[in-house]
Amino acid sequence: xxxxxxxxxxxxxxxxxxxxxxxxxxxxxxxxxxxxxxxxxxxxxxxxxxxxxxxxxxxxxxxxxxxxxxxxxxxxxxxxxxxxxxxxxxxxxxxxxxxxxxxxxxxxxxxxxxxxxxxxxxxxxxxxxxxxxxxxxxxxxx
Amino acid sequence: xxxxxxxxxxxxxxxxxxxxxxxxxxxxxxxxxxxxxxxxxxxxxxxxxxxxxxxxxxxxxxxxxxxxxxxxxxxxxxxxxxxxxxxxxxxxxxxxxxxxxxxxxxxxxxxxxxxxxxxxxxxxxxxxxxxxxxxxxxxxxxxxxxxxxxxxxxxxxxxxxxxxxxxxxxxxxxxxxxxxxxxxxxx
Numbered sequence: 001x002x003x004x005x006x007x008x009x010x011x012x013x014x015x016x017x018x019x020x021x022x023x024x025x026x027x028x029x030x031x032x033x034x035x036x037x038x039x040x041x042x043x044x045x046x047x048x049x050x051x052x053x054x055x056x057x058x059x060x061x062x063x064x065x066x067x068x069x070x071x072x073x074x075x076x077x078x079x080x081x082x083x084x085x086x087x088x089x090x091x092x093x094x095x096x097x098x099x100x101x102x103x104x105x106x107x108x109x110x111x112x113x114x115x116x117x118x119x120x121x122x123x124x125x126x127x128x129x130x131x132x133x134x135x136x137x138x139x140x141x142x
Numbered sequence: 143x144x145x146x147x148x149x150x151x152x153x154x155x156x157x158x159x160x161x162x163x164x165x166x167x168x169x170x171x172x173x174x175x176x177x178x179x180x181x182x183x184x185x186x187x188x189x190x191x192x193x194x195x196x197x198x199x200x201x202x203x204x205x206x207x208x209x210x211x212x213x214x215x216x217x218x219x220x221x222x223x224x225x226x227x228x229x230x231x232x233x234x235x236x237x238x239x240x241x242x243x244x245x246x247x248x249x250x251x252x253x254x255x256x257x258x259x260x261x262x263x264x265x266x267x268x269x270x271x272x273x274x275x276x277x278x279x280x281x282x283x284x285x286x287x288x289x290x291x292x293x294x295x296x297x298x299x300x301x302x303x304x305x306x307x308x309x310x311x312x313x314x315x316x317x318x319x320x321x322x323x324x325x326x327x328x329x
Contacts, residue, residue, distance in 0.1 A: 008320065011320060012313065012316045012317050012320055013316065015288070037320070037323065037324060040323045040324075040326070041320070041323060044268070044269065044272060044319075044323060047266070047268060047269045048269055048288060048289075051180060051181075051184065051266065051269060051289075052177055052180070052181070052288070052289050054176075054177075054180055054186060054189075055173070056172045056173045056175075056176035056177075056190070056193065057176075057190045057193075060168065060172045060176075060190070060193060060194065060197075061165045061168040061169050061172065062165075063194055064164075064165075064168050064194055064197045064198060064201075065161075065162070065164065065165055065168075067194065067198055068161070068164070068198060068201055071198065071202075
């Protein structure tokens with residue numbers, strides 16, 4: 001007849017469908033502790049096998065393929081939108097650049113040096129230099 | 143009778159643009175992946191959702207499959223990792239939400255089936271309690287070996303261990319499971 005340690009070792013490799021030999025059977029008849037352990041192990045593997053035999057959901061393949069198509073379509077759309085946005089951003093940036101360049105361009109451009117000097121020293125209209133001088137003088141007066 | 147193409151041929155077809163060929167792979171492995179997911183999650187709905195997610199991820203990563211190992215080994219490895227991650231995420235799910243979900247399933251089951259439903263849930267809970275007490279690697283070994291019936295060689299490949307190490311891990315897992323069963327009885 002087997003002892004408790006041998007029964008425990010045997011139960012470690014038990015998978016739920018292993019038949020018991022006569023020696024183990026006679027030990028289990030006399031040892032309550034091993035009997036409980038054996039019954040618990042059998043019950044555990046019965047439950048495990050029942051859970052294992054749950055069938056996979058029907059139409060899983062169809063569902064997977066449908067989801068994949070959706071994911072791919074979404075990805076394609078996102079890629080397209082991203083590309084479009086990139087182009088739009090570049091166009092807007094260019095337009096803003098041109099616009100700002102036009103905005104900050106001085107209206108009166110001097111074609112040559114002489115016209116610039118003429119404006120600067122224009123005595124009749126208190127040329128720019130005189131205007132600045134007056135400005136400082138007025139400040140002093142205040 | 144027409145013979146179905148092997149995994150590598152199907153993968154080649156998919157990578158060459160025949161996306162519908164993936165249906166064959168899904169049909170071939172859906173039961174095994176579902177069994178693996180249920181071994182970790184012990185919930186039919188969660189396992190079904192996760193199985194679907196696994197196949198979607200595998201499709202998206204198919205171009206990175208080098209063919210060094212068998213496709214099934216690669217697939218199981220992904221399924222195991224995703225199941226462990228799913229379990230971790232679920233631990234953060236509030237207790238309240240879980241109770242609500244269970245209430246809903248209970249109501250769907252109907253009054254007549256309520257007893258049966260409760261009994262089934264209790265039994266699932268017992269398996270879950272025992273398996274969840276195992277360290278992660280031991281749990282992986284038990285699920286792959288008992289739920290998916292993998293041989294020690296296959297288990298070693300999926301877990302990236304030597305065959306000896308896989309055998310030893312499985313033995314330790316079974317011994318630990320026995321300890322838990324013993325302790326449960328004493329409680």
